[in-house]
Amino acid sequence: PNEGIDVFVGFSVAGGTGCGVFYDFLHLIAHVAESYFPNLTIQIYPLVVLPSTFDSREGGGREAQLNGSRALLDLMQLLDRQNEATKQIPLLINEGTGSNPISIIPKLSTIRTAFLFRCNEVLSKNDLTRSITTFVESMVGTELDKDSQSEQGAISFASEFVNKAGNLAERSRVGIGLSPASSALTASLSVPVEQVAELLADRLLSQAFQSMRDPAPGEFNKAARQSFLASAGLEPLRALSAPEFPSIDQGETGAQSIVSEMNTRMIRAKEEIRHLQEKLQRETIPKMVSFDWGLGITSLLDLPDINLLRMSRVILGHSKLDSRLDQLGVVGFLTERSQGGNGGDSPPSTPALNDRVMRKVKWSEQRVVDALNAQSDWYSQECEWSWRSAWAARSSAWQQTLDQMRRAVKRMIEQFEVFVDHEHSKYLSGCSALYSGSDAARFVLPDGGTNGNLDQFAPRVWEALAVSVGRRSSEAPHVLVDAVLGSGGWGDAMRQEIQGDSAAVDAVRRSLKRAIIRLLAGSGGGTEPLLPGLGYQLRKAAMPSADGGETGLHDRMVTHLASLNLTQLVPEGRGMPKVTVTYPAERREPSVEAFLKRNLKFGLSVEDKYYPSPGEKLVINLVRTEQG
Secondary structure (H helix, E strand, O other): OOOEEEEEEEEEOOOHHHHHHHHHHHHHHHHHHHHHOOOOEEEEEEEEEOHHHOOHHHOOOHHHHHHHHHHHHHHHHHHHHHHOOOOOOOEEEOOOOOOOOEEEOOOOOOOOOOEEEOOOOOOOHHHHHHHHHHHHHHHHHOOOOHHHHHHHOOOOHHHHHHHOOOOOOOEOOOOOOEOOEEEEEEEEEEOOHHHHHHHHHHHHHHHHHHHOOOOOOOOOOHHHHHHHHHHOOOHHHHHOOOOOOOOOOOOOOOHHHHHHHHHHHHHHHHHHHHHHHHHHHHHHHHHHOOOOHHHHHHHHHOOOOOOHHHHHHHHHOOOOOOOHHHHHHHHHHHHHOOOOOOOOOOOOOOOOOOOEOOEOOOOOOHHHHHHHHHHHHHHHHHHHHHHHHHHHHOHHHHHHHHHHHHHHHHHHHHHHHHHHHHHHHHHHHHHHHHHHOOOOEEEOOOOOOOOOOOOOOHHHHHHHHHHHOOOOOOOOHHHHHHHHHOOOHHHHHHHHHHOOOOOHHHHHHHHHHHHHHHHHHOOOOOOOOOOOOHHHHHHHHHOOHHHOOOHHHHHHHHHHHHOOOHHHOOOOOOOOOEEEEEEEOOOOOHHHHHHHHHHOOOOOOOEEEEEEEOOOEEEEEEEEEEEO
């Protein structure tokens, strides 16, 4: 392993800020790194964007050139001192804690070279930014093979790159100073699995959201509504729970016994109602006004067949549903529970009963049965009225909780609506960026057809995705999304919304993206990758057909390499350009290196070296060194 630290410091020398602070920052970074890691080798690599990158409207022009010339002079003098054992000039820093400033002198060879970047005729600023990023990725991500490590000890790829770049301590051709700087540009070829997966995940989610807008035929939400009320702690309000109506002893017959039992029963019933009302006002309703709607919704979303918009219909109701309670939703149901209801009426009178000669009144007689039913009906009515009255009395409290729930559900739906509104244009611009690429960055993609997009490729992905979750691709998009998210997927998204993260959309997008990435990369349980990695494609393209190579893939890869337009990416400067090519592989593959050497066209002689690298990107670094 490399026993050192490589630090890449990016800045431009066009504006006052970069020109004014880069010198101090290079010293401070060296000082801090050496202080904290005294036993490690510290290497600092300035990445300098030159003033010619910017036009006059963006901070370029004559003033930027003047800024840059002075800054580059300071930088070159620092590099000269770092490359030869001459007297070092300290940077004096006042910490503000004493009168004596700190003197900072980086160790010799800490800052040996700087990489200079500028746009040219074919590179935009975005291309240049991508080029610099790719350059750093290749420097950091590539590891030397064992032979190189054993020859030079434990050094990083960046150190090896600089060590073999040229003689940085050689006198400049113009006779002033040394030649420590390097001009650089980078090109890359990759299979953009993550970008493709993100575009397809967003496309699927957008289609799913639109397909779940209206209720399915026969949608019936009673069970879902009851599940919410139970989880939220509102089940007693739904059931209007009440003490059991007092029982009656029907052992004795006769008018006097029956009338006595019925009167006693009503006395006990009135007492039960009084206890119920006291408990509702004192204990039950106060606990319910702050019902746990968050737990209710997330538990609801954990149920099978309950997706985002069906959840909103359960909570908010929907006019196209058949059942009146389904049309009201939970919000309407809770509001309705505080309304109406007959109550406060006097209890029914006990009928006047008289025994006949030789025949006593029996409990089974119709007038007795009717009287008992009247008592039961009155009791049920009074209990319901007690509930409704108690709930209505605290409406100002529970209405706040209800409004919080309503706002949260609507806010989450609105987030998805906004996402859907922008998804199509994002899809088109994302496909355009991938299929057009740039001279510095090209992508290996599925056939984009005449429109240059993923429309032809998407059905293959939907089919594979449906198979992976045991569904049919012909089913509505939201059915496929529900299956991919699985139990708890929508609930997890709502939990993030409840926590105030406003990240519900991103949570669902990430879940879909992960599932699609597994299919594209072929990591979904032995399935063939839908979008093979670049390493696999390079090996197949370089392999003779007799050994399993694919002629069509060979030709396509040759075309991809030619599209990099490397003749326009050779950086300015004198001398032979030095090229390092890192390709995706775990170890050196001579056939791949030979294939690349044959098909990478630079338009002039170069000194090229090839290195295997983790990841799935082919990176071509073009550098001209020994500049001063």
